Amino acid sequence: MIRLQGVSKRYKGASTHAVRSLDLEVKPGEIFGFLGPNGAGKTTTIKMIVGLLKPDQGRVLVNGHDVNAEAVAAKHSMGFVPDKPDLYPRLTGMEYLNLIGDVYGIDGATRRRRLQHYLEMFQLTEAAGDLIQSYSRGMQQKLALTGALLHAPALFILDEPMVGLDPKSSHLFKEIMRDHVAKGNTVFFSTHVLEVAEQLCHRVGIINQGELIACGTMDELRKSPGRAGSSLEKLFLELTDEGGSDEK
Amino acid sequence: MRNRVWSLFLALLNVNYGWSAAKYYYLKKRQRVWEPIVIAASIGPVLVMMLWFSWVMTEQLFMAGLSFGQPHLPLVIGTLMVAVVGLFFGFFYVLSSFYFSNDLPTLVPLPLRSWEILVAKLGVILTGQYVLGAFVLVPMIIRYGLLARGGIPYVVIALTVFLVLPVIPLVIASILAVLLMRFVNLSRFKDRLTLIGGILLLVIVFGSTYWMQENVGTDDPSVLIERVLSQADGLIYSIGRVFPPSVWSAQALGYATNATGWLNLFYLLLASVVGLVVLYLLGEKVFLQGALAGFEGSRGRRKHKQVEVQGESNSAFLTLVHTERKLFVRDPNFALNGLVGYVLFPVMLLIPLFGASLEGNPFERLDLGGLHPFLVVGGIALFFTLMIAMSMIPSTTFSREGRYLWIIRGLPLSIEQIMATRVVAAQMVNTIGCLLGLIPVSYLFGWRIWEVVLGTVFGIILSSTVAYLLVLLDLSRPMLDWVNPVKAVKSNLNAIFGLLGTSILGLLLGFIFYLNVQSQTLWLIPFELLLISLLLGSGGWYLGRQVAWKLWSKI
Ligand SMILES: Nc1ncnc2c1ncn2[C@@H]1O[C@H](COP(=O)(O)OP(=O)(O)OP(=O)(O)O)[C@@H](O)[C@H]1O
Numbered sequence: 057m058i059r060l061q062g063v064s065k066r067y068k069g070a071s072t073h074a075v076r077s078l079d080l081e082v083k084p085g086e087i088f089g090f091l092g093p094n095g096a097g098k099t100t101t102i103k104m105i106v107g108l109l110k111p112d113q114g115r116v117l118v119n120g121h122d123v124n125a126e127a128v129a130a131k132h133s134m135g136f137v138p139d140k141p142d143l144y145p146r147l148t149g150m151e152y153l154n155l156i157g158d159v160y161g162i163d164g165a166t167r168r169r170r171l172q173h174y175l176e177m178f179q180l181t182e183a184a185g186d187l188i189q190s191y192s193r194g195m196q197q198k199l200a201l202t203g204a205l206l207h208a209p210a211l212f213i214l215d216e217p218m219v220g221l222d223p224k225s226s227h228l229f230k231e232i233m234r235d236h237v238a239k240g241n242t243v244f245f246s247t248h249v250l251e252v253a254e255q256l257c258h259r260v261g262i263i264n265q266g267e268l269i270a271c272g273t274m275d276e277l278r279k280s281p282g283r284a285g286s287s288l289e290k291l292f293l294e295l296t297d298e299g300g301s302d303e304k
Numbered sequence: 305m306r307n308r309v310w311s312l313f314l315a316l317l318n319v320n321y322g323w324s325a326a327k328y329y330y331l332k333k334r335q336r337v338w339e340p341i342v343i344a345a346s347i348g349p350v351l352v353m354m355l356w357f358s359w360v361m362t363e364q365l366f367m368a369g370l371s372f373g374q375p376h377l378p379l380v381i382g383t384l385m386v387a388v389v390g391l392f393f394g395f396f397y398v399l400s401s402f403y404f405s406n407d408l409p410t411l412v413p414l415p416l417r418s419w420e421i422l423v424a425k426l427g428v429i430l431t432g433q434y435v436l437g438a439f440v441l442v443p444m445i446i447r448y449g450l451l452a453r454g455g456i457p458y459v460v461i462a463l464t465v466f467l468v469l470p471v472i473p474l475v476i477a478s479i480l481a482v483l484l485m486r487f488v489n490l491s492r493f494k495d496r497l498t499l500i501g502g503i504l505l506l507v508i509v510f511g512s513t514y515w516m517q518e519n520v521g522t523d524d525p526s527v528l529i530e531r532v533l534s535q536a537d538g539l540i541y542s543i544g545r546v547f548p549p550s551v552w553s554a555q556a557l558g559y560a561t562n563a564t565g566w567l568n569l570f571y572l573l574l575a576s577v578v579g580l581v582v583l584y585l586l587g588e589k590v591f592l593q594g595a596l597a598g599f600e601g602s603r604g605r606r607k608h609k610q611v612e613v614q615g616e617s618n619s620a621f622l623t624l625v626h627t628e629r630k631l632f633v634r635d636p637n638f639a640l641n642g643l644v645g646y647v648l649f650p651v652m653l654l655i656p657l658f659g660a661s662l663e664g665n666p667f668e669r670l671d672l673g674g675l676h677p678f679l680v681v682g683g684i685a686l687f688f689t690l691m692i693a694m695s696m697i698p699s700t701t702f703s704r705e706g707r708y709l710w711i712i713r714g715l716p717l718s719i720e721q722i723m724a725t726r727v728v729a730a731q732m733v734n735t736i737g738c739l740l741g742l743i744p745v746s747y748l749f750g751w752r753i754w755e756v757v758l759g760t761v762f763g764i765i766l767s768s769t770v771a772y773l774l775v776l777l778d779l780s781r782p783m784l785d786w787v788n789p790v791k792a793v794k795s796n797l798n799a800i801f802g803l804l805g806t807s808i809l810g811l812l813l814g815f816i817f818y819l820n821v822q823s824q825t826l827w828l829i830p831f832e833l834l835l836i837s838l839l840l841g842s843g844g845w846y847l848g849r850q851v852a853w854k855l856w857s858k859i
């Protein structure tokens with residue numbers, strides 16, 4: 057579903073790469089967790105997948121389409137929620153969702169059905185007629201989620217989706233992710249909450265200083281010598297620490 | 305289900321003009337319902353004036369042109385005006401809607417092509433230009449049609465011209481902006497952008513007078529106009545060299561009944577189509593990369609204010625002054641709204657130059673070049689004062705802080721000191737802005753240096769006292785609960801009240817000057833200016849002492 061081939065990115069004026077020759081494959085039907093310390097390059101990678109940044113080297117394929125060469129086709133199969141959704145504050149929630157619906161070309165009946173489903177689930181039905189600028193942070197997050205799910209994307213991609221959600225919403229949200237992959241779709245998300253990753257993800261990737269230092273199922277990660285039975289937290293701390301000391 | 309580009313266009317239009325926001329506040333929540341009424345009441349008369357002015361000017365220029373065998377003079381001037389204003393504003397609006405807007409990260413991951421985003425965004429700008437242009441073009445086209453007895457072909461051509469005319473300047477502006485975005489990392493230049501704009505204006509004004517001297521042999525407007533007009537189609541060709549589409553439009557309208565008209569319409573359409581194709585190609589190739597490149601390097605959007613309070617209070621004072629000035633000029637949302645006046649006013653003063661020697665032209669009697677020196681001084685002082693209100697810097701100074709107000713509240717400074725920093729900062733921007741327009745205008749009208757210097761001094765004194773009052777006004781009812789910074793200036797009633805109050809002061813001053821002219825006591829003007837400054841200054845100071853700290857502690 058996602059394939060990164062030797063992807064590198066260095067921001068203008070930066071001395072080091074934010075992401076360095078990253079190879080990664082995420083298969084259909086998978087929930088993939090993307091982990092790493094602050095500044096590791098998670099957001100940068102996600103931005104390259106959704107087409108917000110152009111890689112300096114390498115290719116990004118989504119659903120078989122090159123994100124840069126066949127942008128529109130690739131984007132049709134994605135739904136994206138950024139880490140800090142910045143939605144038009146002067147539209148109402150409903151107006152925003154209808155804009156998204158029109159852009160993806162979702163017919164009226166399907167649109168109404170899905171909107172009703174998600175808005176009720178997130179308890180946004182009441183607020184949908186209000187201006188987005190009057191929403192709380194979590195409400196904005198849920199609105200962005202609804203917008204991204206509206207076209208039932210083959211690939212659902214999220215940057216730190218748990219931040220700002222109340223316990224009930226984040227529970228619902230985990231349910232949504234499981235449902236979504238059960239239908240053969242794919243979920244890719246970055247997070248700092250390791251418990252969530254451990255519970256939810258079929259596979260995880262750990263990135264540190266722009267390089268993928270581990271990738272696989274929980275069992276595969278534990279297989280390496282001396283790590284049998286470790287928690288993901290312990291693994292994460294050891295791995296990212298090694299990466300740091302390698303550099304020095 | 306609507307077409308996606310159309311849907312995006314409507315949403316952007318809605319966001320830009322705040323329809324949903326207006327509905328939400330005024331109809332649903334029934335808050336501040338009197339706001340739109342006040343706004344309509346203050347803007348309405350201006351719009352009616354514009355319509356009337358365009359109507360009358362068309363008539364006057366038609367008659368004047370007729371005597372030189374060029375009845376379509378008003379069309380040339382009208383279309384040129386719309387085109388020039390469109391080019392100028394187009395450039396800034398394109399920059400602000402592509403480069404400074406924060407919605408691209410939302411739009412780019414959606415399955416939209418670059419040109420679709422480009423078209424929707426340009427459509428919003430174009431809509432605004434149609435509305436503005438209509439106030440000049442509609443009365444002009446109707447009046448001219450009546451005078452020249454244009455038939456059905458005239459109506460068809462007029463409609464086409466109206467729709468096509470604003471496209472070309474906008475396309476040029478967008479091409480410039482797209483190229484600029486691609487090849488220059490603008491974020492480093494945000495400070496200097498306004499300065500560059502000002503310098504550009506200077507260059508254009510000086511350049512065009514030089515060009516006129518070279519090409520026509522004089523820069524005296526009255527001689528110039530006569531000479532240009534006495535040559536058949538002379539003026540049209542000299543303007544045509546600068547901006548051909550306005551000539552095509554004028555010729556199309558002027559010769560609507562014969563082939564020349566249709567040929568010119570064809571040129572106009574052809575040029576628009578070519579422009580649009582170039583823009584489409586550029587949009588596909590470089591637009592998104594350029595816009596997205598802008599997000600690299602600049603990590604945050606609105607920077608948090610950081611004021612260094614070190615050492616003696618003096619340096620804290622200056623730091624605050626500069627912070628205020630920089631934050632205003634740097635934020636395109638503020639700068640674009642506040643600084644246009646500095647550019648617009650001199651341009652508006654220069655436009656009547658075209659009609660300076662025409663019979664019955666209201667500007668003829670004004671004779672700006674031969675004014676009494678003290679009238680010049682008074683006029684300049686008035687200009688400074690009106691401009692400082694129009695810049696909205698003093699009247700929105702606390703509102704613009706929004707949720708960052710706590711930063712200055714935490715500083716160990718009295719409110720009087722803070723207000724003083726606001727006045728000084730506003731005055732710095734105002735003086736520079738006013739001089740940028742004033743210098744070329746004085747040069748053109750041949751005002752003497754001492755007149756300009758004296759006028760500037762009085763202008764600074766008078767406008768500073770007004771600015772103090774405006775700062776006090778904003779302190780009494782700051783609007784702090786905005787999310788979109790544009791709201792803090794554009795829909796801030798303090799700015800409108802401040803402008804209204806200052807306009808009343810301006811009218812009063814104008815009336816006094818008028819009395820001076822009537823009674824031949826022009827020498828009194830400097831004393832009157834001093835007296836009024838003294839009255840306003842001491843009144844404001846007294847008021848400030850009485851209420852400022854109370855208001856400050858109440859916020
Ligand atoms: N717009 C930008 N311009 C320049 N450098 C950037 C920009 N955004 C990120 N970087 C740099 O790129 C590197 C990777 O950042 P990125 O945002 O991808 O990290 P992250 O893994 O998402 O971190 P976090 O967990 O804090 O969200 C960092 O060193 C950061 O400083």
Ligand SMILES: [Mg+2]
Binds near residue numbers: 099139215
């Ligand atoms: Mg991140």
